[in-house]
Amino acid sequence: MAKKPVTVTTSQGYPIPNPFETQRIGEHGPLLLQDFNLIDSLAHFDRERIPERVVHAKGSGAYGYFEVTDDITDVVGSAFLNTIGKKTKALVRFSTVGGELGSADAARDPRGFAIKLYTEEGNLDWVYNNTPVFFIRDPIKFPHFIHTQKRNPQTHLKDPNMFWDYIIQNQEAIHQFMILFSDRGTPATYRHMNGYSGHTYKWSNEKGEWKYVQIHLISDQGIKTLNNEEAVELSGKNPDHAQEDLFNSIEKGDAPSWTAYVQTMTEEEAEKLPFSVYDLTKVWPHKQFPLRRFGKLVLNENPSNYFAEIEQAAFSPSHTVPYQEASADPVLQSRLFSYPDTHRHRLGVNYAQIPVNCPYAKTFNPVIRDGAMTVNGNYGSAPNYLSTLENPVEFKQTGVNYQAKQEYYQGPALPFHWKVEGDIDYVQARALYKVLGKQPGQQKALAHNIAVHVANALPQIRQGVYKLFAKVDQKLSNDIRGEVEQINPKQTAGKCPYNHQKL
Template identity: 40%
Template sequence: MSYDRRPTLTTTAGAPAPTNDTARTAGPRGPVLLEDYQLLEKLAHQNRERIPERTVHAKGWGLQGTFTVTHDITRYTRAGLFSRVGNSCDVLSRWSTVAGELGAADAERDVRGFSLKFYTEEGNWDMVGNNTPIFFVRDPYKFPDFIHTQKRHPKTNMRSPEAMFDFWAGQPESVHQVTILMSDRGIPKNPAHMHGYGSHTFSMWNAQGERHWVKFHFRSQQPIENYTNEEAKKLIGETRESFQEDLWNMIQDGKHPKWTMYIQVMKEGEEHRYPFNPFDLTKVWSHKDYPLIEVGELEMHTVPENYFQMVENAAFSPSNVVPGIGYSPDKMLQARVFSYADAHRYRLGTHYEALPANAPKSGVQHYHKDGQMRFFRNDSGNPNAYYEPNQYEDAPVADPSVNEPPLRIDADAYRHKQEITEDDFVQPRALYKEVLNDEERERLHQNMAGAMDPCSDAVKERWYAVLERVHPDYAAGVRRACESAPALPVTPDTPTKVAQ
């Protein structure tokens, strides 16, 4: 091989590197010399290759693609992306598991994150959702507690079913999401074969300043396919990277996964007349009351050239909205607006939104200064304009025309605790009795019984009581499955009842 035709390896400072395989030593057997700085540099870089993994949604898979508007929704939003049929933008996706660490198996039973970054002409819009239309809790005070139950026990360092079901029994509104998690939908075949949801209630506002409450839906154009516990167990024994392998092979074969975007729309003011709180994250809106309105098509067609750069460094946050898309009184959403961006500042650094995965393609103009890793200009083109207001014609100023209309909230500041009522069991009851068939219900019973098996009798009884409020058949079915399940052998790896 002729080396003179290949690019020259350089140091990080750009100087040609004389070697990449032999340390400089004092004699053929002598110790390494401290002056071999490039060796030290190489080792130091290796020590810093990893960054903190996400506290939640650590294991993920991503693709790049395109979103195209197919239907006019300008009556609901003034967002430039939706200004005309045929408009399009680039999109970065990331799908993930909630509980698993970075090395967890892809095919574990878990909720899946479903996040999309739309690089629009007015900046980035992040749709940060899940593959379920609801969530376990509706108050942000309980989110850290819930995540603690999904992670490892502080003493055993193992997952604790005792903690999970104890928490869920104490938060009965979680039964809706737990039912979905323990159903066939708990282990999707891969991200292409599942739906995506914004889950929260968001808002849109149009050019006339009129606000509507909205729910975002991304319906897979591929069949919805899932694994049973037995199929997933066998698959994990063969590969822990099944989702990544499936997505890679789809793109290599030219089978680009697609989703159709829809919205549900509620007029501002109707929320007071709806039978339940439409901002409650544990509940769905009826499609009969608020039918799906088609918006556009999402096609994911490209594997990022560098996974770490574009997927691990991707920072999705519901705080990233564009004019025409806004928030709602959804308490969980309000908390996520802060907590997601703050998590990225901790994990990636002060200027995380300047990284290639997160940088808006529309450009940025702001007055944020300095800080670690300030690798771009410290001004907006004029070095004198580092504050605002200022006298300079070329310095950026705010645009009052994109000011959001007022969010009308008729309430006093108070800790309004939403008590558990019959409303919390209506939708899971309908899911159990009207959506699932007999075979699906029996698999639900078995899946839940398997997950509950290590739990103490006290926690089991508390959870049976929650299921009883959904439907007596539900509680009876899970109890029967628990009592007929063979006892697990107690080994050092068994998540036993001592972790209570």
């Protein structure tokens, strides 16, 4: 059968018989402003670039799944980890750190190992590196440090003075720099390296017991590295060698995988460490804190569109699920802010609506609304505040993570003004009602002004209003009720404005 020719259309669907044709006056032009397709094509092309990631700009990604291989429920209560054999869809993006989007894959640089797990309790991002430690333990140093790894502001060249000047001033970076300048500083491919949380996280189980944890993803392909000369040569010959290797391996069915392990530490053990449990320039000794296997990560599907699915992927350590949370490590705490902040800049305020970032888990958030590129229906006609009328939110308090947070919160006791017991909110309201009583007609005016507004509200809302004002003064409540029933005795305000069925 003859192949059906592809019909080219404008962005609005109008079929274009000859896509190379432009509308012009006569044979030699000039062009016509009415040629929507030409103008649209050029205007869109002019806007094709979005900001590249400020770090980790060059990367490669693939889909796969995470499978639970061993029972870990005594450590963590997250639903996706609750049954052996349970599989969760995953997206992984590997990257180098310092180079620009077009830089060479064989650079001497840490490698990013960012994982998005699409769980039934929302998206969980494990935003890891291929090294178990990092250069800093004070977050304010991050922009200084990264600038020294980038280009000199004048020469626009990578600068060994900047690079080493930073290290000689910041001794805590020595551990990571020694890893970086070993051959592990240039992994042969993304498949032949491990992933590490680096940071200390906190996991808790369903009973509310929590532990500090570090996660390790050990390559089932083994570790392979490049020596300095091999890496330099490869950077020239094939700057995209790691992208090519990942894509081709998956394409030919050779799916790379990693075995997941957790190290756990109690609070008491943490107190006895010779370094801080929040210091990510240090590793936890494996002998004292053995690796415990719990899962496998497999990558078996290439993206069908790099820009849509990998460039637009937005990972953040703050995208988490119940029973997994950040520790008080200040670098990690700062990252919780930095990633969504950069996503809003790089991808826009609705970055979570981009399909690759969109959770499969049902979401509802009355205040995350509108904004540029709202594309998912915007929660339809559901309330845009926490409504008592048609509240589709089922509040499920696990309490566990919240409690854990309280435990390590060392700040001062909450100040008095947050204590809102009893009827403290009515004390001054009652005093005001009394003051109004001293001015002729003012108590009545208050009741009248409220009544004309409330008269249009639904019966259950009216009842709530009467109850509320009775706490100020029963007479005020009675006056409001009396007038409302006079103005609009039958409820005629129409049906509830919300229809959460559409969610």
